[in-house]
Amino acid sequence: xGPMGAAGGLxxxxxxxxxxxxxEEVVARLDGGGHAERRRLVAWLLGVVPALALSRHGCxxxxxxxxxxxxxxxxxxxxxxxxxxxxxxxxxxxxFVLTRLIELVPSASVGFVLAALEGQxxxxxxxxxGCRVLEQLLAHCSASQLDGLVAEVVEEADDLAQHPFGxxxxxxxxxxxxxxxxxxxxxxxxxxxPLFASHRVASHVVxxxxxxxGAEGQQLIIECLLSAQSPHSLIDIACCRSGSFTVAxxxxxxxxxxxxxxxxxxxxxxxxxxxRAALLSGLPRLRVSKHGQRVADCFxxxxxxxxxxxxxxxxxxxxSSSWLCAPPGVATCGMPMxxxxxxxxxxxxxxxxxxxxxxxxxxAVA
Numbered sequence: 001x002g003p004m005g006a007a008g009g010l011x012x013x014x015x016x017x018x019x020x021x022x023x024e025e026v027v028a029r030l031d032g033g034g035h036a037e038r039r040r041l042v043a044w045l046l047g048v049v050p051a052l053a054l055s056r057h058g059c060x061x062x063x064x065x066x067x068x069x070x071x072x073x074x075x076x077x078x079x080x081x082x083x084x085x086x087x088x089x090x091x092x093x094x095x096f097v098l099t100r101l102i103e104l105v106p107s108a109s110v111g112f113v114l115a116a117l118e119g120q121x122x123x124x125x126x127x128x129x130g131c132r133v134l135e136q137l138l139a140h141c142s143a144s145q146l147d148g149l150v151a152e153v154v155e156e157a158d159d160l161a162q163h164p165f166g167x168x169x170x171x172x173x174x175x176x177x178x179x180x181x182x183x184x185x186x187x188x189x190x191x192x193x194p195l196f197a198s199h200r201v202a203s204h205v206v207x208x209x210x211x212x213x214g215a216e217g218q219q220l221i222i223e224c225l226l227s228a229q230s231p232h233s234l235i236d237i238a239c240c241r242s243g244s245f246t247v248a249x250x251x252x253x254x255x256x257x258x259x260x261x262x263x264x265x266x267x268x269x270x271x272x273x274x275x276r277a278a279l280l281s282g283l284p285r286l287r288v289s290k291h292g293q294r295v296a297d298c299f300x301x302x303x304x305x306x307x308x309x310x311x312x313x314x315x316x317x318x319x320s321s322s323w324l325c326a327p328p329g330v331a332t333c334g335m336p337m338x339x340x341x342x343x344x345x346x347x348x349x350x351x352x353x354x355x356x357x358x359x360x361x362x363x364a365v366a
Contacts, residue, residue: 013045049080150178193224300302
């Protein structure tokens with residue numbers, strides 16, 4: 001490629017910000033050139049790195065420079081970016097430079113990013129581009145580095161869980177955050193889990209919590225759902241679109257797709273049984289909702305309902321007299337008839353419990 005000299009004939013590096021062809025050329029030279037060529041290119045770029053990082057085409061040049069540079073050159077690039085973290089995370093182009101930087105360098109070297117975001121964690125989480133940067137920090141930084149960010153997110157967990165961008169940060173913390181931080185976050189979310197479970201945005205947070213909170217956290221979530229009242233009861237949740245996916249996540253995570261199964265073994269058998277029983281008792285409502293029917297299918301409720309019915313002796317039996325034209329189990333007087341094996345008291349209780357339909361006359365008599 002020849003000696004670089006004063007930019008190797010490339011001219012002003014700021015041209016890369018708007019010149020796609022020149023930017024592609026420099027990216028190719030960074031990618032394919034030798035060590036000396038790369039060093040000359042990085043030196044040429046250093047003075048304008050912040051401006052390039054915020055530009056449409058220049059941001060790709062800066063990312064490639066971070067990717068291929070040796071430690072001294074990479075540290076020089078980081079030093080030039082340090083004062084621009086706030087601008088970068090808010091930028092539609094600069095956020096890619098920050099996230100790539102976090103992926104590439106040791107976590108100890110991104111302390112300047114966390115320092116710049118101190119006190120701005122919740123604000124960055126609500127930003128369309130800042131949320132991506134926080135996700136990367138949560139995935140790559142150590143627990144001690146994340147203390148401040150975790151505290152900020154936990155403090156505003158309820159609002160962030162429902163926010164179109166903030167929810168991604170809450171999800172990332174539930175998946176990647178330090179154990180203590182995840183526990184604190186779940187504790188902050190639990191009081192509103194029944195509301196969030198059917199929320200268009202926050203339901204994704206609850207699903208992530210179910211997936212990553214372990215057996216104890218999952219049990220706490222189930223207990224919250226079981227204790228919730230209408231209009232956010234378990235059956236209400238299961239019958240709405242977003243809520244049905246949340247409830248179905250429990251089927252996958254706790255392996256509750258059939259009776260007698262459940263994550264965590266005997267220690268959690270009571271809550272598992274109570275959860276299935278609550279769904280089974282709401283089966284009539286689930287059947288008339290396309291989302292509820294999906295939940296019923298996930299948990300195998302129809303088969304369980306049939307097995308329960310088959311195991312119970314019938315309380316009424318069809319009338320065997322051929323001359324009666326009443327519906328099965330109803331005499332010509334319109335009264336339900338107890339089955340032959342039922343006691344009188346049982347039959348009487350059945351009759352008292354059921355409304356009395358009008359008699360159905362025989363066609364021949366009519």
